[in-house]
Amino acid sequence: MxxxxxxxxxxxxxxxxxxxxxxxxxxxxxxxxxxxxxxxxxxxxxxxxxxEDYRAPEWPGQQIPQQLHLDFEVDDFQAEGDRAVGLGARHLEDHLGDDGTGFVVYLDPAGHPFCLVSG
CATH class of the missing domain: 3.10.180.10 (2,3-Dihydroxybiphenyl 1,2-Dioxygenase, domain 1)
Structure with a gap:
């Protein structure tokens, strides 16, 4: 197993x-x-x-493939996004529908992409 x-x-x-x-x-x-x-x-x-010699992935994968990314479900995009940025993340792009659902892409301090996701 x-x-x-x-x-x-x-x-x-x-x-x-x-x-x-x-x-x-x-x-x-x-x-x-x-x-x-x-x-x-x-x-x-x-x-x-x-x-050693770490190189951050790119979003979306271009010259250096992204390799992986993490998704975290949230109830409040604004509050959790602000908290992530306050901890050292960098906002990259939004993918939100008119109904407020979708995902927002951030980069962690080492450059890995991660998404805050809702419904």
Missing amino acids: IRKTHVIIDCPDTTSLARFYADLLGGEIGDTDSEWITVTTPTVRLGFQRV
Whole structure:
């Protein structure tokens, strides 16, 4: 049987990116060293792996493919988007319908895309 364990995210600085996601998701930092840190939340476990010569993906994938992105469901785009930016994210683009549903794309501090998503 295969079970999900972690989503692993490559980055140049494990400590700062793990802190960003722990704060964003209300998670706890677990295993720590300069090469590997984990963050556990009620819904997902994330692993952060230090990569020498890290290059951030592009959204949408152009010269450097995006590799993966994370989606987080939210009730309030504005409040959660403002909080993400306050923690160090960068707003990239909106994909919202007239009814206010859709998704908003952000980049985390290491340049990985993630989306805040609603209905």
